[in-house]
Amino acid sequence: MRSSSAAAFRLWAWTLVAASTLVLSACGRDDAVEEAPRPVLVIHPTASDHTASAFAGDVRAREESPLSFRVGGKLVQRNVDVGDHVRAGQVLATLDPGDLQAQARAAQAQLAAAEAELGRARADQARFAKLAGEQLVSRSTLDAQNAAATAAQGQVNAARADVEVARNQAAYSQLRATRDGVIAARQAEAGQVVAAGQSVFTLAADGVREVAFAVPETMAGKVKAGQAVQVEAWSRPGQRWNGRIREISPAADPASRTFAARVTVDAPAGAIDLGQSARVYLPTQTSEGLSVPIAALQRENGKASVFVVDTKTSTVKLRPVQIGAFGEDRVPVQGGVQADDWVVAAGGHLLRDGQKVQPVDRDNRPVVTPTATSAR
Known part of the structure; x- marks a missing residue:
């Protein structure tokens, strides 16, 4: 009796598990089929x-000049920073002038020696000219003294030129602004040794502001110099100014494969600032x-x-x-x-x-x- 009851219980349990499995699997199929829209x-x-192609760009000065020393040396003083407005002739940075001043003094000493030699040569020339007039010396001796005086004069002229060059070199230890503008970038710091011609600052000259942007290869044939465009500053959405493409590079950048272009903007003074982001809208044909x-x-x-x-x-x-x-x-x-x-x-x-x-x-x-x- 007990063994038959246990067997019946196990059969009932297995039947219940199988039925539950079938119900769960059916529910899973219904969920998979009935996906919510x-x-x-x-x-x-x-x-x-009407459509227009939009390009991202940034505001630049028409004239951006890298400023550098004409001589090499140690940068001992930097007077301006990025964003400072400077005037033409203002001293921006200074090199250690010690060596340049020493060279100027040496050139001045050589000039003094050459002038002393010139004085002696001219005195000898005058004496020999008097003796030649009295026929006490030969004509060839007088010619030699004249040549010596002429050579001494040449030495003085050369020494004076060396002094002028040395003074200029000493003056070149000060880097001055070439015109009014804003310091757009700085490439050197005080204490650094710079070479002649190495860029120290980038000066964005006052005046016309432009927007520099890149034209992809697919649009290069549709962008021409002199073409009318519109410019919108990111800081002033919805406000657009008329502009005109001033130039476009004839060669693509080897890395980005884009063509650099510049747009002159007819915006009021102060409306757009250097480095500001802007959009350039290039109208396309009516569709x-x-x-x-x-x-x-x-x-x-x-x-x-x-x-x-x-x-x-x-x-x-x-x-x-x-x-x-x-x-x-x-x-x-x-x-x-x-x-x-x-x-x-x-x-x-x-x-x-x-x-x-x-x-x-x-x-x-x-x-x-x-x-x-x-x-x-």
Whole structure:
């Protein structure tokens, strides 16, 4: 009796475990099948009446000069820092003048010796000229004295030139501003030994301000000197000034493969500051097609596509598109979508082709499609 009761209990327990397993597995399958639709923001493509390519740049001075000493030596004093406004002729830095002053004194001593030799040679010349007049010395002896006096004069002239050079060298121990401007960069510090011609400061001259930016290779043929553009400072969004491309480099940078360009800005004085970030807007040709937000684009293997909602099945389909030049926040679509398509405006990287979605507009209201309306 007891053994048969135990066997019956074990059979009942195994039956209960098997039934529980079947129920759990069935629930798991139902959860996998019934995936909740993902809410997505959708918009209709809009007419692309005008687009503009935007480039990031920074404000520069038209004239930026590296300042350096004309002689080498130890930098003993630096009088200005980055951002300081300086005047033409102002002393910016000083080298140790000891060796240069010693060279100037040596040149002055050589000049004194040459002048003394010149005085002696001229005195001898005068005496021999008198003796030659009395026919007490030969003509050749007088000619030799004349030549000696001329040579002594040449030595004096050379010594005077050496003194002038030495004085200039001593004066070069002071680095002065070449014109009014702002110190844009500093490349040396007090105590450092610098060579002749080594850059110590970069001076941004007062006057015209420009925006320097880089043009990618794909746009190089569309950017020309003299072309009209618009410039917007990052610190003043929405406020744009007219500008004109002054120059563009004929060769690409070997590292970035971009072409350096400069824009002259018609901005009021003080409106933009050196080093400030700015955008350069290059207008493109008027387009009759459609445009979508840049965030709607999906890029894979160099090809562009967008997610379009299928109104019949409430699923998304990845549709290839042909695009034009990028604007500030939109891109023209030259093919692949229609004006009445619902395009996923953002978050496409979280979707997959064929996924169930719940389309909503910018006010978070469900989008009512014509199919859904007729079904009701």
